[in-house]
Amino acid sequence: MNISLQPIVLRWARERAGLDAAALAKKLSTTEEKVLQWEQDGTLTYKRAEKLAEKTHTPFGYLFLEEPPLEQLPISDFRTVGSEEPKRPSPELLDVLFDAMSKQAWYRDYLIEMGEPRLDYIGSIGLEDAPAAVGERIRHHFGFDSATRAEASDWKAALNLMFEQCEAHGILVTRTGMAKSNTHRPLLVKEFRGFALSDPYAPLIFINSKDSHAAQMFTLVHELVHLWLGLSGVSNLVSTYAPSARVEQFCNQVAAEVLVPLDALRAQLALAQEDDDPIRRLVRHFKVSSLVILRRLRDIEELDAATFRKLYKDEEDRFAAIQAKQKAKGGGGNYYASKHVQVGRRFAQALIGSALEGRTPYREAYSLLGVRKTETFNNFARQLHFNV
Incomplete structure (x- = not known):
């Protein structure tokens, strides 16, 4: 099923992700010509729009706006150097x-x-x-x-x-x-x-x-x-x-x-x-x-x-x-050791303790910790010396 979106919004989504037309085409397994066509007439399939949102890390609902949203940092931006203005946040x-x-x-x-x-x-x-x-x-x-x-x-x-x-x-x-x-x-x-x-x-x-x-x-x-x-x-x-x-x-x-x-x-x-x-x-x-x-x-x-x-x-x-x-060097190392660094040991201990005591729903705890499985949550808890 084809849908009609604003070409300027489609182009904004691509540029927001720091991609040129060829790079986006590769991510979507299509041609550069197709991408440029969408950005001219705004017509593409619903599934293709979903994939485009996923690959550009754009909230799907944004693609249906009449014009690109003005995305601003919710806190002060001190990245200005001299007279140069900071670029749009990635x-x-x-x-x-x-x-x-x-x-x-x-x-x-x-x-x-x-x-x-x-x-x-x-x-x-x-x-x-x-x-x-x-x-x-x-x-x-x-x-x-x-x-x-x-x-x-x-x-x-x-x-x-x-x-x-x-x-x-x-x-x-x-x-x-x-x-x-x-x-x-x-x-x-x-x-x-x-x-x-x-x-x-x-x-x-x-x-x-x-x-x-x-x-x-x-x-x-x-x-x-x-x-x-x-x-x-x-x-x-x-x-x-x-x-x-x-x-x-x-x-x-x-x-x-x-x-x-x-x-x-x-x-x-x-x-x-x-x-x-x-x-x-x-x-x-x-x-x-x-x-x-x-x-x-x-x-x-x-x-x-x-x-x-x-x-x-x-x-x-x-x-x-x-x-x-x-730049091209990958990560590695122990997942759980890395996890408490990513979320902060102090925060992780408080959140896991609260979830185990029934004060915080497990779904909320999983979301805040960035884990999906109960097994992963329990293993992480054991790493922080909780008895689970």
Whole structure:
């Protein structure tokens, strides 16, 4: 059965998914000419329209609109760099954002029902505060000292330690590199590195795990500063320090103070200068990216402007090359270990416990956890030490 849809909406669905006509034709097992024809006359079969919605990750009902909907992020978009406007959010970004908001809403209601208090540090600072003083407050509150990170075996261990410290202080931390657990829907680092959902009961930080561990560490603290400001938003730290907007600049400055305090940097610099590669030694000690170290060395005037710009550009190019090589690398590993990272251990324990006690319907728990089978749910529960 043929149906008539608006050609502009069909073209919007394709472009929204980042596909050209040939790529969409391949996904639909048809020809490019057919796709272009639909986008001219709007006529196609009902089943083909369903398939088109599925392959472009478009809500099916949207295809019947008279004109494309204006899709906007429901939280502030801090991805603008200079005068460049952020691009339209991808279906992947929208999906992980709405999924995180659903998790946060459930967890907030759960905490209020359990009589948990508000977190007093959410929204406790302002842009007029001194970044160094705020950085010291955050380090003290969460125990983010550089000495502990230096003792970690590698970047991943140091990062996991920081995630645990955030969750221990009431923050939901979720990490994934794909939308809806679909390996064919990777999250692009160039689009966004993370976002923060501020709330006095259930603050949430999302980290794009496609990024390097060192970069994820900076993103984590950057988003943490957003929470202390009480500001939700999506971030993409294109050059770590590049964003010119005041909020992002402030969050970057505080994050640098948290991860690489200037006193600690000066103390380590004397030792690092005895090494053949001082910057790499500092990177290993502080467990941050070389871009952060370069910026901090510039802050204490150990690098002049020209040298800083050259080294910074060289490191950006090196990171871009590494990411290009890793782009096609698949996932793997233990499913259940990955699952508690994706949804957050704190959230998973609360939700599973609530479902087992009969306070949350299993259907809702399955949906929020992203599982379909009772067996999978029970196995996940056992991994978190529930008796089922």
